[in-house]
Amino acid sequence: METGRFGEYGGQYVPETLMNAVHELEEAYEKYKKDPEFNRELEDLMKNYAGRPSLLYYAEKMTEDLGGAKIYLKREDLNHTGSHKINNVLGQVLLAKKMGKTRVIAETGAGQHGVATATAAALMGMDCEIFMGKEDTERQALNVFRMELLGAKVHPVMTGTMTLKDAVNETMREWTSRMNDTLYVLGSVMGPHPFPMIVRDFQSVISKESRMQILEAEGKLPDAVVACVGGGSNAMGSFYEYIKDENVQLIGCEAAGLGVDNEKNAATIANGSVGIFHGMKSLFCQDEYGQIAPVYSISAGLDYPGIGPEHAMLNETGRAVYVPVTDEEAVGAFEYLSRTEGIIPAIESAHAVAHVMKIAGNMDKDQIIIATISGRGDKDVAAIARYRGVEIYE
Amino acid sequence: MSRISKVFEKEKVFIAFITGGDPNIETSYELIRTMAASGADIIEIGIPFSDPIAEGPVIQEASLRALNAGTTTDLLFDMVKRLREEIDTPLVFMTYANPIYVYGTERFMEKCADSGIDGVIVPDVPFEEKGELGDQCRECGVDLISMIAPTSKKRIEMIAKEAEGFIYCVSSLGVTGVRSEIDTDIGTMIKHVKAVTDIPCAVGFGIATPEQAEKMAMVSDGAIVGSAIVKLVAEHGKDAVSYVADYVKSMKAGVMRA
Numbered sequence: 343m344e345t346g347r348f349g350e351y352g353g354q355y356v357p358e359t360l361m362n363a364v365h366e367l368e369e370a371y372e373k374y375k376k377d378p379e380f381n382r383e384l385e386d387l388m389k390n391y392a393g394r395p396s397l398l399y400y401a402e403k404m405t406e407d408l409g410g411a412k413i414y415l416k417r418e419d420l421n422h423t424g425s426h427k428i429n430n431v432l433g434q435v436l437l438a439k440k441m442g443k444t445r446v447i448a449e450t451g452a453g454q455h456g457v458a459t460a461t462a463a464a465l466m467g468m469d470c471e472i473f474m475g476k477e478d479t480e481r482q483a484l485n486v487f488r489m490e491l492l493g494a495k496v497h498p499v500m501t502g503t504m505t506l507k508d509a510v511n512e513t514m515r516e517w518t519s520r521m522n523d524t525l526y527v528l529g530s531v532m533g534p535h536p537f538p539m540i541v542r543d544f545q546s547v548i549s550k551e552s553r554m555q556i557l558e559a560e561g562k563l564p565d566a567v568v569a570c571v572g573g574g575s576n577a578m579g580s581f582y583e584y585i586k587d588e589n590v591q592l593i594g595c596e597a598a599g600l601g602v603d604n605e606k607n608a609a610t611i612a613n614g615s616v617g618i619f620h621g622m623k624s625l626f627c628q629d630e631y632g633q634i635a636p637v638y639s640i641s642a643g644l645d646y647p648g649i650g651p652e653h654a655m656l657n658e659t660g661r662a663v664y665v666p667v668t669d670e671e672a673v674g675a676f677e678y679l680s681r682t683e684g685i686i687p688a689i690e691s692a693h694a695v696a697h698v699m700k701i702a703g704n705m706d707k708d709q710i711i712i713a714t715i716s717g718r719g720d721k722d723v724a725a726i727a728r729y730r731g732v733e734i735y736e
Numbered sequence: 737m738s739r740i741s742k743v744f745e746k747e748k749v750f751i752a753f754i755t756g757g758d759p760n761i762e763t764s765y766e767l768i769r770t771m772a773a774s775g776a777d778i779i780e781i782g783i784p785f786s787d788p789i790a791e792g793p794v795i796q797e798a799s800l801r802a803l804n805a806g807t808t809t810d811l812l813f814d815m816v817k818r819l820r821e822e823i824d825t826p827l828v829f830m831t832y833a834n835p836i837y838v839y840g841t842e843r844f845m846e847k848c849a850d851s852g853i854d855g856v857i858v859p860d861v862p863f864e865e866k867g868e869l870g871d872q873c874r875e876c877g878v879d880l881i882s883m884i885a886p887t888s889k890k891r892i893e894m895i896a897k898e899a900e901g902f903i904y905c906v907s908s909l910g911v912t913g914v915r916s917e918i919d920t921d922i923g924t925m926i927k928h929v930k931a932v933t934d935i936p937c938a939v940g941f942g943i944a945t946p947e948q949a950e951k952m953a954m955v956s957d958g959a960i961v962g963s964a965i966v967k968l969v970a971e972h973g974k975d976a977v978s979y980v981a982d983y984v985k986s987m988k989a990g991v992m993r994a
Contacts, residue, residue, distance in 0.1 A: 355833050355860045357790045358895075359885035359909060501796055502787060514789045519910030521887070618833035618860070619787065631809050632838030633786040 346535025349658060350616075351651035353623050354534040356514075363521040368536040370441045375543070380440060387432045391465065392422045394429075394547065398555035398712070404682050404702075411565065411705035413698060416552045416714045418576065419687065425717030426548060426576040427458035431527060433544035435462035438525035445469040445524045449513040451478055451506035451572065452643035452690065453485025454717055455529030460494035470494040473512045475505040478642045485721060503636045506572075506646045510620055530573025531650035534621030538650050545579025552712055553583045560710060566591040566701070569714040570693040571664065572608070572644035574653045576716035581662060591663070594653065595693040597639035598666035608637035610649040611657055611664035617648075624651045640669040640729065643690040643717075671696040673729055676719060688717030689726065739826045739854045740778060740879055740901040744936035748953045749777035750988040751938055753830065753962030754969060754980075755798035756781040757807025761815050763974050772825040774981045775988030777958070780857065781816070783809055783831035790832075790859040792913030794963040798970065809839055813851045820852035828855040828881065828901075833869075841868055845876040855879035855901045863895050873900075884929065885909075886920045896932040903929055905956060907941045913963045915942030923955040946990025953994035961987060 346352050354364055374380040388394040397417040405413045418426035438446050446468050450456030456472040463470035472489050476498040479486050489496050502508035510533075517526040528537040531545070549567070556564055567584055569577035571594035584590040599607035607613065614625035617632055627635040627647040639645045656662035672689055675696035680686045687695055691714065698713045705711070719726075727734040743749055752771045756764050768779055784799035784807055791799070816827060829848065836844045836858065848856065855878055861869055866880060873880040879901030884892050886909060896903065905925055907918045926937045939952040940960030949959040968983060969976045 353865055354862065355865055356862060357859050357885070358862050358883045358891075359887050359906060361862050361864075361891065362887050362889065501793075502800075507787065511787050511789050515792075515911050518790070521909075615838070618837045620789075621860075623837075626834075628834070628838060630838070632834040632836075633803065634834070 346539055348652045348655035351622065351624050351654040352535055352538060355618050355621050355623070356534045357518060359518050360521065363517065364534050364536065366441070367525070370437060371536055371540055374437055374440055380436070384433055384436055387436065388429070388547065392428045392432060393420065395551040396420050398552050398559065400559070401683050404679070407682060408699060408702040410703040410707065411709040411711045412707070413702055414556065414564070414710065414712045415685070416548060416580065416712055418548065419685070419691070419715045419718035423458045423461050424720070425454040425458065425688065426545060426579060427455045427529060428461070429547050429579065430529065430541050430544040430575060431455070431458040431462045434525070434527045434540065435459070435466050435468060438468065438527065439466050441525065443468070443523055443525045446527045447471045447473070447513055447516050447524055448527045448529060449506065449509035450474045450529065451509065451645060452641065452721065453478065453482040453489070454643060456489050456494070456496070457485055457492070459527050460489040460492035463494065464492045472496045473499050473509045473516065475499050475503070475509050477504040478506065481642050481725060482721060506642065507634065530575040531578040531652060532573040532620060532622060532624070532648060538622065538652055541575050542578045542582060542652060545575050546582040548576065548579035548714060549581060549583035552580070556710065556712060563587055563590050564710040564712045565705065566593055566711045568593045568595065568694045568698055568711060570595045570644060570690045570716060571649060571653065572597065572646045572690065573648070574650040576714055578650060578652060580714040585661060592656065592661065593697060594662055594664040595667045595697045596664055597641055597644035597693060598668045599638045599640070601668055602666045606638040608639040608645050608647065609666040610647065612666045614649070619648060622651045624654045625649050640672065640725070641689040641693065643688070644693065665697055667693040667696045673726060675699055676722070676726055685715065686719035686723070687715045688719050689722040691716045738879055738901060743777045743826060744902060744957050748991045748994050749938060749958035750775060750949065750984070750991045751778040751780060751940070751958060751960040752776040752965055752984055753780040753782060753960065754965055755784055755795060755802050756812045756815070757784060757802035757805055758798040758966070758969055759801055759973050760805045761807065761811055763976065765815050765819060766977050767969070767980055768819055769822060770977050770981045771984050772823040774984040776825065776984050778826045778828060780828045780830045780960070780962070781812065783812055783829055783835055785832040785835055788832060790911055792911040792963060794966050794970065795912050798966045809835055813847050816851040816853055826854040827852065828857060829853050830857040833858055833860050836869065841872045845872040845878055848878045849876040853878060855881050857881040857883070857904060859883060863891065884925060886925070892925065892928040893932050896929045896935065899933065899935050902936040902938050902957070904960065905937050905939045907939050907943070907952070912941055914944040918942050918948065922952065926956050946986050949987050949990035950993045953991040959987070959991055
């Protein structure tokens with residue numbers, strides 16, 4: 343059986359106990375992705391439950407204000423549960439159900455993937471347990487309650503840095519102890535094969551739609567596609583259908599926290615090196631002995647010390663470029679998009695908006711940028727207020 | 737024949753684990769010497785990793801203590817070199833893929849051979865991914881210890897065929913840590929191995945009492961204990977040496993009754 347490599351990256355670095363479980367998932371996915379009934383059900387869920395296709399919105403005021411390229415926003419924030427995470431989760435939970443599983447487990451950072459998983463589990467009648475770093479449960483307290491409301495059990499993870507990476511560790515450990523009735527619904531294009539492939543395939547609906555939408559609106563492909571990158575699922579989904587279109591520039595925006603030269607950042611491409619962690623060979627923020635670094639970003643969803651293996655390959659081949667965006671720039675973009683277009687983006691997505699603000703003005707007026715608004719910003723309002731010195735708590 | 741294979745020749749073995757550098761290098765050094773003198777046939781030294789996904793809370797916390805104390809892979813190689821002047825007990829490093837990969841697999845294995853490490857156990861490198869690691873181990877004469885789990889089933893044959901030193905039989909699902917009961921049919925797992933090769937099999941995960949060790953050694957070639965020892969180190973810190981010595985003696989006696 344092939345082990346899912348993207349160049350040298352990827353692989354299946356999991357304990358022996360899990361090997362049959364990842365193989366079982368691989369076989370099930372290969373079977374169901376070709377199954378017309380499965381695809382019909384998934385399409386129905388995407389359309390009638392998640393609200394797809396999502397809009398490709400022409401941001402006219404932002405375009406005028408920046409004075410360069412035409413800016414389109416792919417509005418994943420308008421999906422049910424408020425982010426792109428639902429695309430992957432509907433696919434994986436439906437797959438879990440077909441596999442005869444009755445329970446799903448997942449990690450979450452900002453809480454978006456946890457909320458989406460809890461939602462899909464509620465819809466499809468599955469038990470659901472979510473692992474979330476203690477620090478994130480505090481940063482995103484409302485999402486914890488939201489998951490509980492949806493019937494999920496939320497476990498605060500108290501180990502390590504108590505953020506997303508530790509939540510992944512704990513979910514892995516839980517899966518190792520119980521896989522007969524349980525599927526790990528991984529939230530990003532990371533982890534052991536087949537997860538990076540499965541999550542990419544389910545998220546590629548973003549670029550499938552945007553490619554058709556932009557051709558319809560403009561009669562040509564965009565010059566650049568911009569998306570934020572933590573593990574990299576919305577970026578992978580936003581890029582995927584354009585990889586073959588060599589003139590479309592693909593730009594991933596990583597969280598540089600207080601700056602790439604400051605130790606408080608999460609910019610894996612800028613600062614990372616090749617390693618093997620969380621089931622995959624990829625790039626990680628780490629020290630000379632391979633100890634994974636504690637990373638930081640204002641955005642809980644990008645606060646991750648690694649990046650999906652396919653991104654590592656796209657970076658290496660130069661097909662995609664990855665740029666760092668600081669907390670300050672992201673908060674600025676969060677406020678800018680709110681004021682200019684009346685769209686409050688997730689702080690994660692604001693990293694992509696910030697980069698668009700940097701490049702659009704230097705591009706020609708007949709050029710086009712598509713930026714993915716991966717989620718809505720309601721969850722971040724209190725944190726941004728605090729960042730600006732207004733003491734609001736949820 | 738490797739130093740590891742030899743110890744399985746004479747009797748049932750007791751394999752003891754500690755996290756290297758917990759609470760500091762000097763205590764680890766003393767613990768290893770003492771465990772060797774108290775009947776541990778093989779000693780596993782954990783190179784602490786920031787994110788040990790196969791470990792339960794006890795060894796997770798020990799890894800953190802060791803890293804906070806400034807333990808590094810290089811300091812552990814130095815410690816092993818010093819130990820080799822005093823003890824002949826087989827020593828095995830247990831760590832994760834990343835500390836080895838980032839150190840440089842070739843450089844890591846050369847250092848193992850040079851300092852006197854006999855084998856490595858890497859729980860997040862399964863059979864399918866062992867390529868480069870296995871090649872470098874062979875090159876340097878270091879045994880790459882394979883693991884089999886209760887879920888391995890048909891994989892056992894493939895794993896056993898290429899196994900070196902001994903096979904680490906994981907007794908239970910989940911992560912490392914003390915368990916009150918082990919209900920996996922270990923005997924059948926080991927029969928599958930022995931049908932393919934006569935490599936020794938030792939059972940680990942969840943074993944804490946001499947009775948459990950005896951029971952496991954009855955169906956295998958030995959027992960592996962980690963969390964129960966690390967717990968003593970957590971409780972007694974630098975003064976753990978005598979407690980660990982008594983514990984290892986009682987466990988070796990348990991194994992010998994099998």
